[in-house]
Structures are given as C-alpha cells and as structure tokens.
Amino acid sequence: MKAAVVSRFDEPPSYHDVPVPVPQKSSEMVVDVVATALHPRVRSQADGSHYTSTGVLPLVPGIDAVVRDFRGVLYYALLDDTAMGTMAQRTVVAKDRVVALPNTADPVAVAAALNPAMSSWVALRHRINFERGSRVLILGATGSAGRMAIQVAKRFGADQVIAVGRSPQRLSALTALGADRVLTFDQLDTAGDVDVVIDYVWGPPTAKGMVDLLSHRRDRGKDVIWIEIGSMAGPGAEILSAALRSTRLQIVGSGIGSVSGDTFREEIPSIAEAVTAGAFDVRTRTAPLSDVTAVWTQSLGEDERVVFLP
Numbered sequence: 001m002k003a004a005v006v007s008r009f010d011e012p013p014s015y016h017d018v019p020v021p022v023p024q025k026s027s028e029m030v031v032d033v034v035a036t037a038l039h040p041r042v043r044s045q046a047d048g049s050h051y052t053s054t055g056v057l058p059l060v061p062g063i064d065a066v067v068r069d070f071r072g073v074l075y076y077a078l079l080d081d082t083a084m085g086t087m088a089q090r091t092v093v094a095k096d097r098v099v100a101l102p103n104t105a106d107p108v109a110v111a112a113a114l115n116p117a118m119s120s121w122v123a124l125r126h127r128i129n130f131e132r133g134s135r136v137l138i139l140g141a142t143g144s145a146g147r148m149a150i151q152v153a154k155r156f157g158a159d160q161v162i163a164v165g166r167s168p169q170r171l172s173a174l175t176a177l178g179a180d181r182v183l184t185f186d187q188l189d190t191a192g193d194v195d196v197v198i199d200y201v202w203g204p205p206t207a208k209g210m211v212d213l214l215s216h217r218r219d220r221g222k223d224v225i226w227i228e229i230g231s232m233a234g235p236g237a238e239i240l241s242a243a244l245r246s247t248r249l250q251i252v253g254s255g256i257g258s259v260s261g262d263t264f265r266e267e268i269p270s271i272a273e274a275v276t277a278g279a280f281d282v283r284t285r286t287a288p289l290s291d292v293t294a295v296w297t298q299s300l301g302e303d304e305r306v307v308f309l310p
C-alpha cells in the first residue's frame with residue numbers, strides 16, 4: 001500500500017510503498033483511511049519538534065483521520081503516539097479508541113475540523129470552570145483553531161469574544177464567525193478586562209501581550225485564566241513575576257497530557273455531531289496523498305486546512 005513516509009526530520013514526507021500494517025493485538029483493527037488532515041501538530045510530528053516526539057524514523061505521520069472498517073462503518077480515529085500514523089491508505093487503530101460517525105458525516109469536514117475544534121472545546125470544558133457570560137480573548141484567532149475557538153466560545157455562552165491576530169485583513173473576516181471585536185497584537189492594551197485568554201501563539205507575542213493586557217486591567221481583583229494551547233510563535237515566553245503578583249492571573253495548559261486521551265475521546269461524538277450539523281465554518285482544501293511532498297511545503301500559511309484523500 002502507499003503512504004506518506006518521513007525519513008528525515010528536515011525533509012517533507014515522500015509517497016512510498018510500505019507494508020500493509022498488521023494488528024499486534026486482538027483489540028486492534030486495520031482500517032481504510034478516508035480523509036486525514038495536515039494540522040500543525042502533524043507538521044511538528046513530522047519535523048520531530050513536538051514534545052511527544054520519540055525521534056524514531058522512518059514514520060508515517062498523521063495523528064487523526066476519518067477511517068472505514070471492513071463493514072463500511074465510518075469512524076473518527078485519534079491515534080496515540082505511533083510511527084504508523086494516518087497518512088496512509090490503511091492504518092491500525094485500537095477498537096476502543098475510535099468513535100463511530102453518523103452516516104451523514106462529511107469525512108473531509110470532520111477530518112479538518114475535529115483537531116482545531118477540540119482544542120478550545122476540551123480546554124473550556126475540562127481545564128477551567130468556564131462560565132456563561134465570560135469575556136474571552138483569543139490569541140492567534142485567524143488560524144484554524146482560533147477560528148473554531150471563536151465559534152466554540154460563543155456556543156458555550158461567552159458574552160464577548162475578542163479575536164487577536166497579526167493580519168488586519170485576516171482579522172476582518174472574523175466578525176462573521178461571531179467575534180465581537182478584532183485587535184492586532186499591538187492593540188492589546190485596549191482589550192479591557194477579560195476573564196479567559198485562549199492562546200495559540202505563545203513566544204514573544206504572548207510575553208509582550210500579557211504585560212499590555214494585564215497592566216491595563218481595571219479590576220485587578222478579578223480572576224483571569226490564561227489557557228496555553230499552541231505555540232506558533234515559539235516554545236518559550238518570558239512571564240514577568242509582576243504579572244502574577246499584581247493581578248489574579250492563572251496560567252494553565254491544555255493538550256495531550258494535561259487532558260487524558262479518554263477525555264478527548266469522550267468529547268469527540270459531540271464535536272463530530274456539531275461539525276456534521278454545520279455548526280462550524282470549516283475551510284478545507286483536499287489533495288491526493290500522492291501529492292504529499294509538494295502540498296506539504298506549498299500549503300504552509302494557507303487559510304484552508306489541507307485534507308489528504310489516500
């Protein structure tokens with residue numbers, strides 16, 4: 001069968017013949033991959049930079065997919081860390097770690113939307129005690145996960161959502177998704193008192209933005225919870241001690257480890273149902289897996305989420 005194969009961390013995957021995977025346990029099954037998306041998390045798996053990387057090569061990238069079993073039943077599969085990922089014609093999944101999808105599910109939309117939607121959905125439901133009526137600020141709101149976070153926060157009852165990004169042009173499209181205000185990073189001092197920050201950016205923009213946001217807080221006795229979810233601008237951010245002393249700032253993270261695999265999987269049916277019902281605006285572009293090497297590089301920075309059809 002064919003698969004995308006990473007042989008070196010400094011090169012994009014190439015399209016190769018690989019052996020059909022064989023289940024190692026009775027609790028596993030081989031499935032056909034129907035649609036699998038190129039999330040930033042997959043890029044960091046394939047370049048070895050993700051914090052879960054074991055350094056093992058070669059590997060087939062891909063952390064999730066819509067798959068089909070031998071009876072024709074569709075599932076969403078979220079894989080544990082493995083060198084046999086989803087960017088292949090077939091892969092191996094644990095039977096208790098797949099979630100059956102309704103017949104009406106659109107495989108491309110589900111493959112594209114689950115990972116970015118899940119990030120804020122799980123964070124707001126499991127990492128904090130999110131209250132209806134909260135004011136939410138999203139850093140990196142122009143990306144796939146940020147765009148979903150606007151819609152998820154509104155769905156969960158946010159009173160106001162402030163979308164923050166670096167491109168005024170990209171930000172201008174976000175009010176249609178439910179953002180009440182859009183700001184560039186250098187306008188964070190005007191954001192006012194927010195209750196929750198959802199951060200996909202980290203790095204220097206967060207370090208500066210945190211100071212700008214917190215030092216202009218009117219009510220410093222009110223809690224503000226900063227949820228770290230992504231690190232598009234860098235893995236580290238300098239946090240000033242004064243930020244933690246002078247406001248009621250709490251910083252938490254949300255991702256694999258701080259949220260259990262079981263918790264992620266428990267939420268999948270509800271998110272898949274919302275995606276299938278058309279609750280989210282999902283931008284996708286499909287490509288054959290045979291084009292993986294070219295598409296990997298060309299699609300960097302694109303608005304649409306690439307979904308490979310093996």
Ligand SMILES: NC(=O)c1ccc[n+]([C@@H]2O[C@H](COP(=O)([O-])OP(=O)(O)OC[C@H]3O[C@@H](n4cnc5c(N)ncnc54)[C@H](OP(=O)(O)O)[C@@H]3O)[C@@H](O)[C@H]2O)c1
Binds near residue numbers: 115142
């Ligand atoms: N922990 C979890 O559960 C989880 C789940 C899903 C995703 N994530 C993480 O969340 C992050 C975003 O994912 P995504 O799917 O939204 O990616 P994406 O679609 O590629 O969007 C990336 C976002 O980051 C912004 N950005 C990139 N580099 C930046 C920089 N140097 N300074 C400021 N902003 C920058 C982009 O702004 P422009 O629009 O201006 O380019 C865009 O808003 C990734 O780190 C991903 O791994 C985590």
